[in-house]
Amino acid sequence: MGKALKIVVLAKQVPDTRNVGKDAMKADGTVNRAALPAIFNPEDLNALEQALVIKDTLPGSTVHILTMGPPRAADIIRDAMFRGADGGILLTDRKFAGADTLATSYALSRALLKIKPDIIVAGRQAIDGDTAQVGPQVAEKLGWPQVTYAECIETIDEKQIVIKRRLEHGIESVSCPLPMLFTVNSSAPECRMANAKRVMKYKYAKTPGELQELQSDYISDLCAGRSYLCIEEWGVSDIECREEELGLQGSPTKVKKIENVVLQAKESKRLTGADADIDSLMAELIASHTLG
């Protein structure tokens, strides 16, 4: 039985871009963010599961979520607590806004220096950007080794972890000393569901900002006596950092232009599923040597 570890899961609340329906686009062709539900980034859930597996393997280990985002991102911390996480920290401040992956990684790494985990687990990538950059960039900022595309943990103790990675054309097992960071693929096991007892226990877990918003003496009193219901909320002043490296001004990449997608219409021939239509189309394809 190994020593207990302190595990942090990097997670993000994202708009659900996978199910963009017709109402998700406004009349002017821009994305209607309000129509997209905010969800726990799918691969971050795979990451949470791996963190919980480590906690199961090394009893006494703790799992905390670290997320950067607007106040409502506390939702995913609560969701993670229902599923087995011990708590979480919400990094929220206007000064973090507009960050590209590098400025995001910088802010997260400064918070992580304060938390001092043994292992960091992150999803491979978020569905709103698909960049897969924040994990490796956080590892570099901390000077830690990284293992990307993890599918499962083969062995772990307090000194070393062996991870199976899924590559484009194969698999690879690597051993890595702790502390380290790994990112998890969607091909890894799905996250366990919320546990009813945990939902009862943690449903009033709130950030200080949420408590203020609620103005409910009952919930405030409830949380005051129970530290496990406190979701921490950190702003720029809570982490040691250089402000010029945060947010928009700390981002080397800038968005020059955003275009809504308008597909170039070309003259298309309209057909129905009727026999005559299909037969003449196929005859044309054969005659033009597109087929055969």
Add this chain to the structure above:
Amino acid sequence: MNNIFVYIETENGKVADVSLELLTKGRELANTLGCKLEAIVIGHNLKGLEKELALYGADTVWVADDKELAPYRTMPHCAIVCGVFEQEKPQIALFGASSLGRDLGPRVSSALHSGLTADCTSLVVGDHEDTKGNKYKNLLYQIRPAFGGNIIATIINPDCRPQMATVREGVMKKEHASKPGTGEVKVIDHKKYLKDTDLAVKIVSRQIEERKLNIKGAQVIVSGGYGVGSKDNFKLLYELAEVLGGEVGASRAAVDAGFAEHARQVGQTGVTVRPKLYIACGISGQIQHTAGMDQSAMIISINTDPEAPVSKLADYVITGDLNEVIPKMIKYYRQNSK
């Protein structure tokens, strides 16, 4: 100094297609910018590779050759790339958006504090003026779909160098340069960049499969989207593909739903294809998908929704149920082809 660098991936002594595609694009950019194209290759038994890289336009080939450096591991490759970049100060650095490039690229960009844009679908040189009136000449426009493919963003790195981008295999064309580069080899004194801790991650075992599935090479692709409805309904697509001598592709939504395996995914986060004929079945046509197939010579869409965005790309739009249309296509082709 201030040239374009391409990181060259190798596997078993062979240069990856994506690296040759990037050299082809890099050559074009270097000609536009009037600078040199340099390749950096790190691994073992690399002798002679410079000849092939020169054919694709590489003027210089930086080589770090050592048993310790193959197979790829993040930290030593990152340390060497950063060491060379700090010395040579490239203006642009390109990496494949492969599992290797997407592991290495972000780490290098963080170490050098330079911006990186993932999965670019187009790279163009252009100028920029910011809101304060500062003017920039000859920046790299890094163009990519974003937000699940609902928008196309043009990203620039005005102040930080190198301007870094990753590009997926198949997105750029692979072509010999009209005039080969000189391919001059520069040996990297890699030991001076490596620390002991860079070698702390060890590869315990490794199984690399030969590529079995290669939809990129298929002349005919029958592709299915979420609208196909189920894995079972995909069988019809396989049947049509087999009859026509083609392969089956899928949209991201179909792959996410488990209808088809990831190797068949066409689009920004899958493969880019340019077949003679692309038959899109039950695919709505989000840019995420169309970015990977809009160069097809001919596109047929089969969809119950005549207004699906893919219709705008298609040469033929068949409005109907694919479960009725596809069997008719199969039947006609079986009866009428030689």
